[in-house]
Amino acid sequence: MTGSPSDLPRFSELMPLVVEALEALGGSASIDELNEWVADKLALSEAQLEITYPKSGDYVFRDRVSWARSYLKQAGYVDNSQRGVWALTPQGRQATLADIAAVPKHVVTAYNRRKAQEAPGLEDAVAEDRDWKEQLLEHLGQMAPDTFERLCQRILREKGFTKVEVTGRGGDGGIDGQGVLRINLLSFQVIFQAKRWKGSVGASVVRDFRGAMVGRADKGLIMTTARFTTEASREATRDGAPAIDLVDGEDFCELLKEIRLGVRVKMVEEVEVSASDLADI
Numbered sequence: 001m002t003g004s005p006s007d008l009p010r011f012s013e014l015m016p017l018v019v020e021a022l023e024a025l026g027g028s029a030s031i032d033e034l035n036e037w038v039a040d041k042l043a044l045s046e047a048q049l050e051i052t053y054p055k056s057g058d059y060v061f062r063d064r065v066s067w068a069r070s071y072l073k074q075a076g077y078v079d080n081s082q083r084g085v086w087a088l089t090p091q092g093r094q095a096t097l098a099d100i101a102a103v104p105k106h107v108v109t110a111y112n113r114r115k116a117q118e119a120p121g122l123e124d125a126v127a128e129d130r131d132w133k134e135q136l137l138e139h140l141g142q143m144a145p146d147t148f149e150r151l152c153q154r155i156l157r158e159k160g161f162t163k164v165e166v167t168g169r170g171g172d173g174g175i176d177g178q179g180v181l182r183i184n185l186l187s188f189q190v191i192f193q194a195k196r197w198k199g200s201v202g203a204s205v206v207r208d209f210r211g212a213m214v215g216r217a218d219k220g221l222i223m224t225t226a227r228f229t230t231e232a233s234r235e236a237t238r239d240g241a242p243a244i245d246l247v248d249g250e251d252f253c254e255l256l257k258e259i260r261l262g263v264r265v266k267m268v269e270e271v272e273v274s275a276s277d278l279a280d281i
Contacts, residue, residue, distance in 0.1 A: 003051040005060045009042065011067035016100045017041055018068045019077065019092060028087035032233060035065055039230075049230045050200075057199055059227060074110075075103045084254065133253040136262065140225045140252070141198060148196040149176050152223050156192070158259040174209050178217065191217040195224035203231040206244055213242065223247040 021037040022029055029037070039049060044061065051060045069086060072078045077092030077100070140148065149166045156164050156179050164179035174193040181188045193209050195201060201224055213220040220242065227248050228236075236244040247255070257263045 003047055005051060005053060008044075008048060008051060008060050008064065011064040011071070012101075012104050014038060014065055014068040015072055015103060016097055018065065018072060019088065019095065019100060022078065022086065022088045022092075027093075028085055031066075031069075031084055031086065034069070034086060035062055038065060046230060059200075062227075071103050071107055072100070074107050077103070084251075132263070133250060136253050136256065137225055137249050139262070140196065140249075143196055145194075145196055148225075149194045152192060152194040153177060153179075154261065155223075155255050155259065158261070159255070161190070174205065174222075175212050175216075181219070188218040189216075190219045190221055192221040192223060195222065195226065197224055197226035200227045200229045201232055201248075202229050203235040206232050206235045206246075210242060210244055213244075220244045221247065223252060225249045225252060 017038045018034060021034050021041070025033060025037060039061065049059070049061050052058060053060060053063070069078060069080075072092070073080065076089055077095050078086055079089055080086045140151075143151070146166075146168070149168065153164050153166050161179040161181050164177065166177040168176055174195075175191050176194045178189065178191045181190050191213055193205075195205075201222070206222065206228075209220055209222060222236075222244060224247065228246050233246065236246050253263075257265065
């Protein structure tokens with residue numbers, strides 16, 4: 001891959017664009033919508049979007065937009081839902097360019113202050129979400145292919161699919177299984193592909209899978225531990241072709257967290273004294 005990380009803006013330079021993107025998109029947006037808007041605003045080429053870090057192989061642009069979102073969240077300018085939708089807060093709507101430019105310094109200052117008090121720092125909170133996903137993806141990457149297919153089967157069942165079967169049809173456009181999803185009064189026949197990969201999944205995989213789907217199912221789903229290239233994401237929703245739903249590594253981790261499979265979530269109890277309530281007794 002040509003190009004290097006230094007060819008792309010730093011995360012601090014992307015923060016005002018993330019805020020601008022959310023404003024332009026009506027105050028909220030998905031991660032993919034944010035990435036696409038910022039990339040278009042910067043007129044980044046396909047080659048620039050595909051630049052990866054030499055060691056981890058992560059896409060530099062997506063990673064830096066992720067850090068921009070995280071720092072803005074720590075500043076209280078944006079927030080996100082469990083479904084991965086990011087939104088501007090009232091404070092974020094009023095933030096000036098100077099306010100946004102000062103965010104990294106404020107986060108680091110707060111981190112150093114908390115570190116001196118031997119308490120969790122803000123940078124720890126920013127990185128926490130990334131750490132558990134990286135660990136989980138590492139474990140998933142060590143699974144045998146058939147085990148990963150059964151894991152996808154389990155996830156689909158947990159999410160309401162019925163008659164979920166792993167078929168493992170080799171050389172059949174990548175079809176690994178099928179199931180039925182019922183929504184209200186309607187039922188949809190769905191075929192899925194399970195890719196326990198590292199690196200990226202390209203547009204050709206999506207095209208081949210779509211070809212295998214035609215005439216066999218109403219919907220298609222590709223689930224992977226890897227990432228989808230920008231071209232693959234565009235191919236999945238190309239005009240005039242049946243849409244293919246994509247679940248990348250981060251989405252896969254969120255699904256496991258949601259159904260509490262392979263992930264434990266600790267709830268911390270916080271107790272506050274409200275003396276005014278006692279006064280009314």
